Amino acid sequence: MHPVDEEQLQEALRENARLTERSLASEQQVSDLANLYVAVNSLHGATEPAGVMAALREIVANLVGSEEFALFETDPRNGHIRLVATSGVAAFRFEAVEIGSGIIGTVAESGRPYVRREGGSGQSGSDESITACLPLRIGTSVTGVLAVFHLLPHKGALEDPDLDLFEALSAHVAPALQFARGYHGGRT
Amino acid sequence: MPNMDGFEACRRLRQLDTTRDTPIIMVTTRGEPHNVESGYEVGCNDYVTKPINGPELLSKVRNLLGD
Numbered sequence: 001m002h003p004v005d006e007e008q009l010q011e012a013l014r015e016n017a018r019l020t021e022r023s024l025a026s027e028q029q030v031s032d033l034a035n036l037y038v039a040v041n042s043l044h045g046a047t048e049p050a051g052v053m054a055a056l057r058e059i060v061a062n063l064v065g066s067e068e069f070a071l072f073e074t075d076p077r078n079g080h081i082r083l084v085a086t087s088g089v090a091a092f093r094f095e096a097v098e099i100g101s102g103i104i105g106t107v108a109e110s111g112r113p114y115v116r117r118e119g120g121s122g123q124s125g126s127d128e129s130i131t132a133c134l135p136l137r138i139g140t141s142v143t144g145v146l147a148v149f150h151l152l153p154h155k156g157a158l159e160d161p162d163l164d165l166f167e168a169l170s171a172h173v174a175p176a177l178q179f180a181r182g183y184h185g186g187r188t
Numbered sequence: 189m190p191n192m193d194g195f196e197a198c199r200r201l202r203q204l205d206t207t208r209d210t211p212i213i214m215v216t217t218r219g220e221p222h223n224v225e226s227g228y229e230v231g232c233n234d235y236v237t238k239p240i241n242g243p244e245l246l247s248k249v250r251n252l253l254g255d
Contacts, residue, residue, distance in 0.1 A: 024243065031242030065239035067217060154219035154237050 032161040035063050036168050043176035048184040052177045056146075056169075057087050063165055065155035066131060066148050068124055070094055071173075073136075073144040074108050081108050081145065084177075089149055093125030104147050107133045111142045113166060117158045119151035131158065134166050136174040143174045195230045202231035211252035215240060 042055040053071070060069050068088035072081050081104070083094045100109045104127075107114050114133040122128035129149045136144035146169060151157075189197065194214055201207040211234075214227045219237035227235045234248045249255075 027243045027246075031246075034242060061217060062238050062240050152217055152219065152238065155239060 032164065035161070036164060039063060039165060039168055040172050043172050044179070046176060046180050049177060049180050052173070052180045053085050053087075055176075056173065059165075059169070060087070060148060064132075064148060064162060065152045066150060067152065068129075068149035070104075070125075070147045070149075071136075071144065072097065072104060072108065072147070074099065074142060076141075081105060084144070089124045103127045103130050103133050104145050107135055108142060108145045111135045111137075113170065115158065115163065115166065119155065119157060120149050124149055132166055134170045137170060138174045138178065144177075146170075146173060195226055198227070198232050199230040213245070213248055213252070215245070 039059045042058065043052060046052040046055050056069070056071070060066050066088075070086045070089060070091075071084045072094070073084050074081050079099050081097050081099050083091060083097070086094070094104075097104050099105050103114050113135060114130065116131050120129035120131040130147055131151055132146075132148045134146045134148075135142045136146055192200075194216060198212055198214065201210065201212060212232045213234045213236055214232045215236045215238065216223070216227070217238045218224075224235050233252055236245055236248065
């Protein structure tokens, strides 16, 4: 065996640390992609509206890290916004939501997402408690809004993969809900 | 969980001969220290809080399976 000098040993240790770091980063990327796949697949796998809501509840809790959200739909005929369902937050707080008013109404009107990386605070259901408010689209039309409120205490703040997940939710919740209604309605 | 919570489920699993030694990882939204402590008190081997971190969970599973 050749003797290994101290410098070679240190270089080998540094290389090992670099490879370990890259391996962990790759593992995290695979996990993030798997999360996106699971989210989209579970939404589109639902064959009734309650199933879409259950999938959404799981995604928001397991992947985003919140137990509070509200789902709205817009009505293009009269420009109103209608509460479809809530989870972990009282429905009565959203009786007066109007297009163009407050964060939810503004997102419904503009189609631009609102994200507060550090998470919402204050009373549940208030504008201050919103962590993310996402336009829900079918094609290029905004057909609804998903508002996610407080993050779980140990979540801390949103990270980049959460934003990717929000984009997926923005694109897939409304089509999944529409399909589930049509499929379920056609069978009952 | 319907009918019983995870702590009770874990406690009961630990009382059965067939699952007494089965590794249990609690996956929960309850991340407060007293909840984590309760999880270990009822016999779970490890505790993961939501949102789920895939690599972390996988590492814990591998660790418990001696992989």
